[in-house]
Amino acid sequence: MVIDITKTRVLMDLKHGRPLVGCRFDSSGRYLFASSEDDFIVRFDLLTREKVTLAGHSSWVRGMAFVAKPTLVPAASIPSLAILGGLGATRKPTPFVLLSGDYHGNLLWWRGEEDQPKPFRTVAAHAGWIRAVAVSPDRAAVATCGNDQLVKLWSAADGRPLATLEGHTSHVYNLAFHPSGTRLVSADLKGNIKDWDLATGKLVRELDAKVFHKYDSGFGADIGGIRGIAFNAAGTQLACIGITNVSNAFAGVGNPLVVLFDLADGKPKLLKPKDAFQGTGWGVNFLPDGTVVGAGGGGQGRIWFWNPADAANTHTVTVPTNARDMALHPDGSTLAIAGANGNCLIYSMNQAPAVPPKK
Amino acid sequence: MNICDYACGTADHTVNRRLFLGGGAAGLAGFAGMTTPAAARELKSVQKRMLVIFLSGGVSQLETWDPKPNTDTGGPFRAIPTSVPGIHMSELLPEAAKRMHLLTLVRGINTKEDEHGRGATIMLTGRRTEPGLVYPHVGAVAAKLLTDKDAELPGHIQITPRGGGGFNKEDAAFLGPKFASVTLGDGKPPADLLRPATLTTDAEREAFRRKLNDRFAKSRRSAQTEAYTESYEQAAKVVARADAFDASREDPKAADRYGRHDFGRHMLLARRLLEQGVTFVKVSHTNYDTHHENFDFHIEQLGEFDRPFAMLLDDLKERGMLESTLVVVMSEFGRTPRINDRYGRDHWSKAWSVAMAGCGLKAGAAVGKTNANGTAVTDREVNGGHLFHTYFRALGMDPTKNFYPAGRPVPIADPKAAAIHEILA
Structure with a gap:
């Protein structure tokens, strides 16, 4: 599969009807889960186009992550990939668990592949908002963070609390497991990123992303936070996205920015949009070739692509709504946007199929 | 007859404090009683005061006094029970919720004005902006009607979030500079x-x-x-x-209770000024103009507001001052029920709320209703004029009486409105 970011185009427009808050593809790539301002999570089946509503939260959900159950699906039975409009997805549902965290502090477990999933476990995980949820690479632990300034680890299997990591002094906006599974990073409103050793629970180092934070003295309030975070597959880089250069916090006047850290030396590199776009970056990820992709919005939305070597914004796609979240499909060539207009837009970055010659 | 003893010799100054307080002009009977020694003594012994807490920019009614959880407009927050069964508030006000039995909520406000300056005018003067006549702010009116003539301190003080103090003669309008506010920028002395x-x-x-x-x-x-x-x-x-x-003279434990931040310090100063006999104090808290990320900003701002507000209510109650002090929490307007694409709420004057407490009010009451998702008032709609009447009725004054600038009768409160009698004690 050849990725050509200049060929990025809308593959599907999945409508929900209420403003969306977050989105994630499940590990198999068949489903897209989108959370909404109506407190529901919506599961879009990309093969059948079936839409299922998951009811169980009583507030908004921003954090979603998955625990696949490989033991329940012998390798020999892993279904073949079906091709749907250039999108790779498994045809037969593979059991997996969806974990979702809401703004009332509840962390819910769901069997994501069921016809009508219902939460089978609820943990009162945080006082106030859960802002992010991540699952460890070995699928044993779940990490959550929130407005209580805490990072917490839970057993993915039974929901037992495993550890609480204290040290942030503002709302914790995001977190991510290092691909090695040995470290976890958490990032807060004020742009402080903490790198935790999971074996000891100790803070190993801190990274400075304060460029994302400002105390707007005119309005008497803080604005900032790391809105999206991702490691590259090799675990050598960490990308964070948010808003910077804020001149009016209450109107959202500022610019999206990605800070790309080289984890060997902790040095940051600033990836800026080429255009003078005003708004917030809400999602960031790495394509298989290392290209950094971010998405966000102000009055409308954008998808930006950067070459991490020279920080050049190599391509930009206009999105017809404020992109409040972005998810990268497991195939690495497809991404989804959670739109403020209530639609999930799925974009393909595959090289466009050659037009067959006319007979 | 030269009716003016000023050098200009015109009639422009014939209505002054002396005349207003009982000089014999028709229609002033309601105030004449204040000039008797007995009434004056009573006024001094039970001096009425007023505190306005102005949440600048327009606080969201949905994140405060009139939550609509789990609706299309409700946002992510819970509604929590209060100390009065059946009345709920946003979870962002846990301390205020515990003191609902001291509060009175007005939930059916429709001021029909979504611009900051004009909205503030309506809320502070009880009238819409009119060409040719500027009305005095509530603080000036309170200072004029309630301040003892021998008072040593100004009757009208406002505490603003940032530095820069001064004297604001405009807000007294025709009442004259004596009743204009003195600003204590960042709570600093004049x-x-x-x-x-x-x-x-x-x-x-x-x-x-x-x-x-x-x-x-x-x-x-x-x-x-x-x-x-x-x-x-x-x-x-x-x-x-x-x-x-000098709020630094207050017990450090009080400063701890109010919160070691600017608004906590300003509210403690407000308490001190009221205790010292200042008639009217306005404390502004900025800012709530949350067109962007309304929910994050309301967490931060109301997190700062809630505790000092509750502490001040407690202190006024404990000191026996709440019965003689009217407390009002207001803004220019509320915020849109609709959540915009930047998680913001915009200006909304059609259906919003004010909280009050203390003097002359039925505590633990809520009047007025909005519809299920808060977009419209469905019961007991009121505007700034009704509120203005209510303030002065609660303070024991008759707001239907007149001032006489330039000899022309001007009702204290908008004659097209009346007090919200359901909440008057």
Whole structure:
């Protein structure tokens, strides 16, 4: 599969009807889960186009992550990939668990592949908002963070609390497991990123992303936070996205920015949009070739692509709504946007199929 | 007959405080009683006061006094029970919720004005902006009607979030500068409050000043010179009471309870000023104009507001002052039920709320209703005029009486409105 970011185009427009808050593809790539301002999570089946509503939260959900159950699906039975409009997805549902965290502090477990999933476990995980949820690479632990300034680890299997990591002094906006599974990073409103050793629970180092934070003295309030975070597959880089250069916090006047850290030396590199776009970056990820992709919005939305070597914004796609979240499909060539207009837009970055010659 | 003893000789100044308080003009009977010694003594012994907490920019009614959880407009927050069964508030006000039995909510406000300046005018004067006539702010009216003439401290003080103090003669309008507000920027005392050490209080120098002043007044007396004289005399009294402005004299434990941040300090200063006899204090808290990320910003701002507000209610109650102090939490307007694409809420004056407490009110009550998702008032719609009437009724005044600027009768409160009688004690 050849990725050509200049060929990025809308593959599907999945409508929900209420403003969306977050989105994630499940590990198999068949489903897209989108959370909404109506407190529901919506599961879009990309093969059948079936839409299922998951009811169980009583507030908004921003954090979603998955625990696949490989033991329940012998390798020999892993279904073949079906091709749907250039999108790779498994045809037969593979059991997996969806974990979702809401703004009332509840962390819910769901069997994501069921016809009508219902939460089978609820943990009162945080006082106030859960802002992010991540699952460890070995699928044993779940990490959550929130407005209580805490990072917490839970057993993915039974929901037992495993550890609480204290040290942030503002709302914790995001977190991510290092691909090695040995470290976890958490990032807060004020742009402080903490790198935790999971074996000891100790803070190993801190990274400075304060460029994302400002105390707007005119309005008497803080604005900032790391809105999206991702490691590259090799675990050598960490990308964070948010808003910077804020001149009016209450109107959202500022610019999206990605800070790309080289984890060997902790040095940051600033990836800026080429255009003078005003708004917030809400999602960031790495394509298989290392290209950094971010998405966000102000009055409308954008998808930006950067070459991490020279920080050049190599391509930009206009999105017809404020992109409040972005998810990268497991195939690495497809991404989804959670739109403020209530639609999930799925974009393909595959090289466009050659037009067959006319007979 | 020259009805004016000012140098200008016009009738423009014929209504003054003396006349207003019982000079015999028709229609002033409601105030005439205040001039009797008994009434004056009573007023002094139970001085009515008013505190306005102005949440600048327009606080969201949905994140405060009228939550609509789990609706298309409700946002992510819970509604929590309060100390009054059946009345809920946003979870962002846990301390206020515990004191709902002291509060009175007005949930059916429709001020029909979504612009900041004009919205503030409606809420502070009880009237819409009119060409040709500027109405006095509630603080000036309260100072005029409630302040003892021998009061040593200004009757109208506002505490603003940032530095820069001063005297705001505009907000007293035709009532005159005596009732205009003094701003304590960031809660700092008025500039030059303390006499420089190099100046003496030499009585001979003061007598000489009075002599010159009197000589000038004989030939050139005007409202302006009188205002200067009054201001000077007032300033002398204020200088003598400089400690009233110094919140650092309060018990450090009180500062801890109110919160070690600017708004906590400003609210503690407000308590001190009210205790010292200031009639009207307005404390502004900024900012709530959350077109972007309304929910994050309301967490931060209301997190700062809730505790000092609750502490002040407790202290007024404990000191026996709540019965004589009217507390009002207001804004220019509310915020849109609709959540915009940047998680913001915009300006919304069609259906919003104010919280009140104390003097003359039924505590633990809520009047007015909005529909299921808060987009419209469905019961007991009121506007700024109704609120203005209610404030002064609660303070024991008759707001249907008139002021007489330039001899023209001007009702204290908008005659097209009336008090919200359901919440008056």
